Amino acid sequence: MANASRQAAWEFWGAELKRRREEAGLTQEALGRRVFVSGGYIGQFEQAIRKPQLDVAVRIDEVLQTDGFFERTWRKLIDDKRYPDYFAGAAELEPLATKICEFEPMIVPGLLQTPSYAQSLLLGGNPLATDEYIEDKVRGRLDRAVILKDASRPVYWAVLHEAALRVPVGSPSVMAEQLEHIARLTHERKILLQVLPFAAGAHPVIGKSLRLMEFEDAPPTVYTEGLYSGTLLDDPAVVKRVQQDYDLLRAAALSPEASRALIESAAEDHRRCVSTT
Template identity: 55%
Template sequence: MANTSGGTGWHSRAKFGWEFFGAELKRRREERGLSQQELGRRVFCSGSYIGQFEAGMRKPQLEIAERIDVELGTDGFFARMCRQLIDNEPYFDYFVEAKYLESIATAIHAYAPLYVPGLFQTAAYARSVMIGSFPLAPDSDIERWLAGRLERQAILEHPTKPLLWAVLDENVIRRPISGPRVMHEQLVHLAALADRRRIMLQVVPMSEGTLTLGGLLKLMSFEDAPTVAYEEGAMSGMLRDDPAQVARYQLAYDFIRATALSPAASLDLIRTVAEEYGDES
């Protein structure tokens, strides 16, 4: 996993870059005598969004950066910086902002119906998922994506932050991704994270039948900003920050969590399935 303590890794450089983007935005906005609300009105977003961009809490979409350049007369400065920072991301475009928000969240609640969430994947499991999803991708792309995924797991190095709670569908632990050995290692890793109380795990038994969500859902909470929902499907992802939409996702997540086994029973099931894979490997 990446070392984030010294500020020399990619994660630290990227975070610094977006903080610099925000600082420059604030400086140049004030030079033009515009409030956050006024600039937001001109570029078709809220003033609170401008404040979050300036604080480095959110990343603007490229089209917003382009409109900011027009309104501030900065000759493409913010659009160029935005493109450069995004191009340096080892992630798909739709996940770039979600990954950043994940790194600053105070709590992350996830529901996973198909695979172990990326934050908790072993290298072998993650590689198998990527190859299965993109069977024609060159090895260089697979390894780049894998490095990015493992680097995200740096947030697990903190003993308590962010709070992490994952609800897995039972088929997640029973689908033999890349065979018994890889699955045994993956489930042992999950159990170890739960044993040291780094994550809270629950499993929804298959006997529950139809669920209210068909894809991965991640609810991310922050110290000074509203909760954001991230949903992901096949080769696509979407951030939702409208309060009414987020509330609906939260309710759906709560209903699913209510159908899950208790954390203790879930951990027992994970260990049992891990042993079964261990006997086969």
């Protein structure tokens, strides 16, 4: 589904929510209390500014007695086969973000991956997959990365653990190309990137992938990911705590200049492995 038609469909979803809420005699605040979100969120759902999580859509059906309408429509709209079900909601939010901050402990984030790196990573987790399946998933990641090329691109600030520079994904040439790509993006001032070195030691969020997204007309959201699972969090207290954790990560990380030097040095190390094989 093209972006424009998908947005129009979400606008229909929101208009139906408003119509059925009013038919039930509920204000936005009243419905919000019953489905455990704020009344402001209900308003944003109705205006298609923000997309609800699946559990919220299910509770809306229960409160408004709509026989699964909002859940079924949600699943159809969010069902983009390029992405796992648990990530689809976060992928929908990315193009709307004004700022994206993320931390990855072991791999390069999807928005920064080269085609060869993405392919190697996907093949590692899906050794029996068809070429068509892998190509479709790679295309999905490259499509997402377009937001970093737009003139109106969001501020993008990533912190990578040094392990992401060292742990091989694919061949040494794939790793070298990937790290050179990241260094080039920092040189072109398209992204801000810091590396959390091994010397920084342990940190409470090490081992956890997390992403903070800020928006023009909506509250910030946190996305965290585990094994075949992902969660969007928008509780203000939780988001504030994650923001504090991310600030501590940035404080412990190398400066952007020192990080670029380490990335370029790691790329050279991988290149030397290529030349000796």
